[in-house]
Amino acid sequence: xxxxxxxxxxxxxxxxxxxxxxxxxxxxxxxxxxxxxxxxxxxxxxxxxxxxxxxxxxxxxxxxxxxxxxxxxxxxxxxxxxxxxxxxxxxxxxxxxxxxxxxxxxxxxxxxxxxxxxx
Amino acid sequence: xxxxxxxxxxxxxxxxxxxxxxxxxxxxxxxxxxxxxxxxxxxxxxxxxxxxxxxxxxxxxxxxxxxxxxxxxxxxxxxxxxxxxxxxxxxxxxxxxxxxxxxxxxxxx
Numbered sequence: 001x002x003x004x005x006x007x008x009x010x011x012x013x014x015x016x017x018x019x020x021x022x023x024x025x026x027x028x029x030x031x032x033x034x035x036x037x038x039x040x041x042x043x044x045x046x047x048x049x050x051x052x053x054x055x056x057x058x059x060x061x062x063x064x065x066x067x068x069x070x071x072x073x074x075x076x077x078x079x080x081x082x083x084x085x086x087x088x089x090x091x092x093x094x095x096x097x098x099x100x101x102x103x104x105x106x107x108x109x110x111x112x113x114x115x116x117x118x119x
Numbered sequence: 120x121x122x123x124x125x126x127x128x129x130x131x132x133x134x135x136x137x138x139x140x141x142x143x144x145x146x147x148x149x150x151x152x153x154x155x156x157x158x159x160x161x162x163x164x165x166x167x168x169x170x171x172x173x174x175x176x177x178x179x180x181x182x183x184x185x186x187x188x189x190x191x192x193x194x195x196x197x198x199x200x201x202x203x204x205x206x207x208x209x210x211x212x213x214x215x216x217x218x219x220x221x222x223x224x225x226x227x228x
Contacts, residue, residue, distance in 0.1 A: 095216070107165040110162035
């Protein structure tokens, strides 16, 4: 199946710093990418949807100025957590939906996730 | 607003078939039933999806009732590596995927 790669898989940062997480589609062009956040023992919560070349659409309650999303190319989307605080510590997961995939049946392909710990 | 209802947890003996139910009584005509699973500390993995007919692939089978108000995911010969949280999701193809709480399936040796 299609491969989506996230980097870094783990990151620890100090409170007040910014952290960037990359999400790449390795063997297909991702026309749409989604960013999710997951707290321990909870389900995935959709944060935002990004389409290549346009501004991201954020879910209700997600601060767009704090979670900056860039989808500048068809294979790369980035999530920047600005001025991170301990409550931003979470598991961040991206997913992608591609154009032109053989046998594409609408499913999303997920990255491995990035675990952020803010001290 | 949960579109699906799943049991919180289930156990299944290794080697037996695991049958995971899902209720989606308000499903609309153009909504598909998708199943994903999430192994601990990993991203979700697509399993299978269907609209009206039963479906089978190398991972699982999906049985959808005739009225489409419920479905069952079947893992024919469960292994320890199938221990995960299984999510049943209904959505229109191409739309965003919204996760519920899922079923925590534990395979018992």
